[in-house]
Amino acid sequence: xxxxxxxxxxxxxxxxxxxxxxxxxxxxxxxxxxxxxxxxxxxxxxxxxxxxxxxxxxxxxxxxxxxxxxxxxxxxxxxxxxxxxxxxxxxxxxxxxxxxxxxxxxxxxxxxxxxxxxxxxxxxxxxxxxxxxxxxxxxxxxxxxxxxxxxxxxxxxxxxxxxxxxxxxxxxxxxxxxxxxxxxxxxxxxxxxxxxxxxxxxxxxxxxxxxxxxxxxxxxxxxxxxxxxxxxxxxxxxxxxxxxxxxxxxxxxxxxxxxxxxxxxxxxxxxxxxxxxxxxxxxxxxxxxxxxxxxxxxxxxxxxxxxxxxxxxxxxxxxxxxxxxxxx
Ligand code: SF4
Numbered sequence: 001x002x003x004x005x006x007x008x009x010x011x012x013x014x015x016x017x018x019x020x021x022x023x024x025x026x027x028x029x030x031x032x033x034x035x036x037x038x039x040x041x042x043x044x045x046x047x048x049x050x051x052x053x054x055x056x057x058x059x060x061x062x063x064x065x066x067x068x069x070x071x072x073x074x075x076x077x078x079x080x081x082x083x084x085x086x087x088x089x090x091x092x093x094x095x096x097x098x099x100x101x102x103x104x105x106x107x108x109x110x111x112x113x114x115x116x117x118x119x120x121x122x123x124x125x126x127x128x129x130x131x132x133x134x135x136x137x138x139x140x141x142x143x144x145x146x147x148x149x150x151x152x153x154x155x156x157x158x159x160x161x162x163x164x165x166x167x168x169x170x171x172x173x174x175x176x177x178x179x180x181x182x183x184x185x186x187x188x189x190x191x192x193x194x195x196x197x198x199x200x201x202x203x204x205x206x207x208x209x210x211x212x213x214x215x216x217x218x219x220x221x222x223x224x225x226x227x228x229x230x231x232x233x234x235x236x237x238x239x240x241x242x243x244x245x246x247x248x249x250x251x252x253x254x255x256x257x258x259x260x261x262x263x264x265x266x267x268x269x270x271x272x273x274x275x276x277x278x279x280x281x282x283x284x285x286x287x288x289x290x291x292x293x294x295x296x297x298x299x300x301x302x303x304x305x306x307x308x309x310x311x312x313x314x315x316x317x318x319x320x321x322x323x324x325x326x327x328x
Contacts, residue, residue, distance in 0.1 A: 001027055001132065002125045003164075006052050013047060023048070028167040030135045057082070057129045069312030072133055076102065076126055080119040083322040084130035084147055086137060087311045095142035096170075098130045099322070100158055101149025106180060108214045110203075110245060110276065110283050113148040113322050121153065124160035131161070135168050143170045144199065146178040146243075148322050150216075152185020155192075162194045172196050178243060180216050181225035190232045198232050199241040200225065200269075204251045205259040213250070226263065233268045245274045246286035246294070257294040261301035271298055271305040277313055 003024065010019050019040070026037045033054055034045040057074040060081070064070050068088035075081055080102035087095045102119030104111070130147075134140060143165055145151040151158045155177075162175055178199040179186060189198065202222075204210040210217040220228075229240050242264065246252050260271070273295055276285035286294075291307055298305035316322075 001052065001054060001129065002056055002123075003128075004125075006048075009048070009051050013044070015044065019044070024167065027054075027132060028135070028164070028169075030139075032136055055129045055133065056123070056125045057133065059133060065312040065314050067311055070134070070137060071312060071316070072130070074130065074133065076122070080122075082122065082126070082130065082148060084134060085312060085322070086134045086140070088138065089309075093142055094138050094140045095144065096131055096134050096140055097144050097147045098127060098161075099147035099149050100127060100145055100151040100154045104149045105153075106150050106214070106216050108180065108203075108216075110213060110247060110281050112280075112316075115280075116148075122149070122157065124157040127157060127161045128164055131165065131168055131170075140169050141171075142174045144176045144178060146176070146199070150180060150182055150185075151177050152179045152182035152189070155185045155188050159189075159192055159194050162196050176241065178241075180214055181220045181222075181228075182216070183220045183224055183228045186225070186228040186232060190228075190235050195236065195238075197238060197241065198229065198236075199243055200229055201243040201245075202260070203243070203245050203247075205256065205263045209251060213247070222263065230268070239270050240268060242269050242271045243274055244271060245276050246291050247276055248284035248286045248290070250283060252286040252290045252294055254293055254297050257297035258301070261298055261303060264303070266302040266304070269303070271303050273305060273307045275307065275310050277310070277316075 006023060007020055022039055031037060034048050037045060057076060059072055060075050061073045070086040072084050073081060082099045082102050084099055085097040101121050103116045104113045105118040107114040145158055158177060165175055172195045176197040176199045178201055180201045203213060207217060207222055210222060233240060273291055276283060278285060295305045295307055
């Protein structure tokens, strides 16, 4: 829902200010449409129906995996495809992974989104609507900006959404913005007033290999990004999550785990190893034994390192798989 449009429409209709809060409360709490907003006059509900679309997005398809993961393919008004995912865990967590761009200009070689044509930055309302579509399916408590696109290239809109997420049930402490290392965005987040978490998609601790798999590294080197993450830590004193996708025979040796340990400090960085989900790329996922040896090496060096649970692989909703089908 375009909340600016809602506000100006209510003003034009001469409605008192509290009407905006009423409509937003219903929407943030999972209402399926204006018709459910029982404390609004019926005539106002009808006017809103006509003048303020309940969502800026249209649901095109909905896929549900055997583990309860739900992936939505949504279209913007101008026909840009976006994917968004709800992951449901056995411990009760309900975590969403939202997109900040349609497609992505950064072309990481292992990523299905990177292979898709870049469309544009999403508006704040298009990002927020992904969360709201998922909120109509289930209650939510965690959010990562780790879907399609590089959130730091669209940070103002992402932060606008972060400010609204607590009303949807997701606190700042449970919100994470993930970046491949877009330094100006990291610095802007550090200076912002929104106390969310930072995640760095690192994937290789060697500049040459990192540039091969992530061309953005030619623009912002490991040391540049590390310095920006350190500035974030100095200011916020919040541990930074490092995401490391495990590509078989590429970045998963014990020697490479040691390089990673040399780059980072265990009290500042927590490391998530992500099993690679095969898309149409040239890479294979790492063997289970290689992942465990990598993790153990990091642990021996004093790091908190975990191997992430795979969610939604059977519907192409796992990490690195978004938009494989939408782009086809
Ligand atoms: S990994 Fe992220 S930054 Fe890289 S191409 Fe995919 S969406 Fe873009």
